Amino acid sequence: MKLVVTGALGHIGSAFIRSLRPGEFDEVVLLDNLRTQRYASLFHLPEGVPFRFFEEDILTADLARRFEDAHAVVHLAAFTDAGASFESPAEMESVNGEGAEKVARACVETGARLIFPSSTSVYGTPETTVDESCGDAGLAPQTPYAASKLRTEAFLAALAAEAGLRHVILRLGTIFGPSPGMRFHTAVNKFAWQACRGEPLTVWRTALDQVRPYLDLDDACAALRFVLRRDLFAGGTYNVLTCNATVAQVLEALRRHVPDCAPRLVDARAMNALSFLVSPEKFKALGFEYGGSLDEGLRRTVEWLRNLRPENP
């Protein structure tokens, strides 16, 4: 069986490809344009897994050729800085919109199944717990990035109806936990980086008591593997998150590992007054079990970043 992973060198991809074991796939195609220079994600890949790496852009690659005979495509290539999507909406839309559509069409052409990672940032209903059935009332994307995820979800549903695309949509919470292709512009990772640097933690002024959904990186990889193992490609949409937590709770967990870290409140464009809880129950009801926790994810991240503090000799 052949598996394709686009954006394979990124934060999630670099962990996911390390979760693969010999004998699971006959070929694992890794496709990434190296735009973000994450060469280190290719270091020390697991022995015995038949990887083939292509330095290619999803917008220009011959995807039908790459996906030929593939069982599934895990589509992780994207413009993923939600904050920066205000400044670069065209670039974001070309990769996340056109790019995802091209990937989906190539899946139809080749018969490959598609895992599309959307985001829990498509939600925004204050005060209630939102789930996948909330409809328009619960959907309130706050950034161009989140809005593009919703548009792609709708495109995939239409392509499934018109052309028989087999796909699943996973609305992932904000990832925490270390990987070789890790990035640091999302909340938990950024705080861990700042704490390990001995810098103040730049918390959005409105955010301290807001509840948001977070996803342990190992749980994310396990969820992708679960979908593949269970062949969950009937067009379902699932929230995937390890926990809902306030930023204050994230900081409390971080202080257990870096006791002297402290927040500094700042303003940000993507800031909003919304606090929302996302329900993980639909995916759990399929039998998926979460194993991660904020405390353990932060412990491991701080462990990876040890000896970063400027005062270290």
Ligand SMILES: NC(=O)c1ccc[n+]([C@@H]2O[C@H](COP(=O)([O-])OP(=O)(O)OC[C@H]3O[C@@H](n4cnc5c(N)ncnc54)[C@H](O)[C@@H]3O)[C@@H](O)[C@H]2O)c1
């Ligand atoms: N990390 C999170 O917190 C999070 C949360 C929810 C959803 N997601 C989604 O999961 C997916 C993966 O996220 P991630 O955190 O691993 O992202 P990432 O930014 O760490 O990795 C994306 C990878 O895609 C590659 N890439 C970008 N544009 C490309 C292109 N045009 N052609 C080929 N490769 C390209 C980059 O070089 C990078 O290696 C994205 O769709 C993201 O929106 C991530």
